[in-house]
Amino acid sequence: MEDNMKDTLLSNIKFAYNEALEFIVSMGMIACEEQLLKAAEDYKLEMDPQALSYHKDARARLSPHSYRELQFFFQYNFFHKALDFAFYESICTCPEPQTAEAWINRLEKSPAEKVVAEMVYGVYYDKLDELLEGNDWEIVKKDTRLMAELVARTKPQLDVIEAQGPLLECLAYPEETKLRYMQLLNQFYKDVFSLWKEELKRESEQASQRYEGLFQANPERFIRDINKNEPAVYDVPTTFHVSFFSQVGNHVLFFYAGSSRIAWVIFGIFNDHVFGPAADREKTELFLKAFSDKRRLDFLLLLRNRPHYGQEIASALGITPAAVTYHANFLFFLDLIELKRTDHRLYYHLRMDKLRALLAVTTKVMLDEEPPFK
Incomplete structure (x- = not known):
């Protein structure tokens, strides 16, 4: 395959x-x-x-x-x-x-x-x-x-x-x-x-x-x-x-x-600069910024339950499809979501492993100690 x-x-x-x-x-x-x-x-x-x-x-x-x-x-x-x-x-x-x-x-x-x-x-x-x-x-x-x-x-x-x-x-x-x-x-x-x-x-x-x-x-x-x-x-x-x-x-x-x-x-032209590896501090700043906008937090919480396609997210959050794309791009930067095709639709999926990893990095940066979970 x-x-x-x-x-x-x-x-x-x-x-x-x-x-x-x-x-x-x-x-x-x-x-x-x-x-x-x-x-x-x-x-x-x-x-x-x-x-x-x-x-x-x-x-x-x-x-x-x-x-x-x-x-x-x-x-x-x-x-x-x-x-x-x-x-x-x-x-x-x-x-x-x-x-x-x-x-x-x-x-x-x-x-x-x-x-x-x-x-x-x-x-x-x-x-x-x-x-x-x-x-x-x-x-x-x-x-x-x-x-x-x-x-x-x-x-x-x-x-x-x-x-x-x-x-x-x-x-x-x-x-x-x-x-x-x-x-x-x-x-x-x-x-x-x-x-x-x-x-x-x-x-x-x-x-x-x-x-x-x-x-x-x-x-x-x-x-x-x-x-x-x-x-x-x-x-x-x-x-x-x-x-x-x-x-x-x-x-x-x-x-x-x-x-x-x-x-x-x-x-x-600079996609590899953004989507490549980032420093821990930089990741932490972006991760915290992701949750400074309630709509992005709601976006992730929505995906925590199950994958959604774009129009579903727009309807659930009361935003436009263009706004879904805008917020999705921010979350893509952090590798928190990914797209997968099912039944001729593209669904946004939450990457729980990446979310846990970013929470771990944030704990390390903010508290200067290793997180209590892996």
Whole structure:
């Protein structure tokens, strides 16, 4: 069984730099800068000086109008894609990496109504049944007027509630929306990204070689320990894009390329720094911080009883699915939880051995003595 899984992973997974993906990630990072700095503070991470320089350079080079447009399309929540989901969909439905310029030219040929429909999906993917009111999404997404009526009647999740008004504007004026986002993409590429793209590619490809080596040496361990995922998830052709701008993260995106299902992983360039071994004191600080937020404590107590899937946790704790992902990432950092697939769903499992080990380390650090249990 282990050999079969190893062969499947080696067959399905490859590493490749997708410039178009890094381009769009970088735009989201600039628009959501305050959110990301807050997340870095929560996780006790320091933003890479080069990434901060990119942020500073972008803010200096963008006109006030371009920055407002960047906010319009990207600002709502970096962890819950909204209007910007349309751009990810356009990039990730192509199975091969693209340059940013090639993707921009390809997007130019895509009908405005199709892109706007993907914006609707991005805002409402976790409330799609409520939005559709019994209608078929494959039919609804072809009818801009019907989508506008449904969007007007349905509030999005709280994480992206502010995207509802702009989305209605896009639905009312799809062709004008296309002119706006094409101008923004071209302008951002010309004024900002093109000046950095060779450096970013070099950083990513160097890290990609290192990660690919770790993956080839032990595919299952790499997926479980550094990608923080269940190996069985990767039963389709998957490309790992090592992202400088993501810094730390494991975002898996599934799409269809024609009739074939494929996946892209936006994989943080510094994942091994966070998911590798940490000093006892550092582990203790993060462990105590994990319980400073009642929702994370409730998260763990929920899993103590039995494994839960994401929507179950969201409902039980009264939070959004994006918030579940946010808190789960924090707990992944400490190896307190893991994902396993059962009946076509991914369930979060509490790792009791890791919890006991962290309690032991905390006792040792706080009391300067060996714990009374092993």
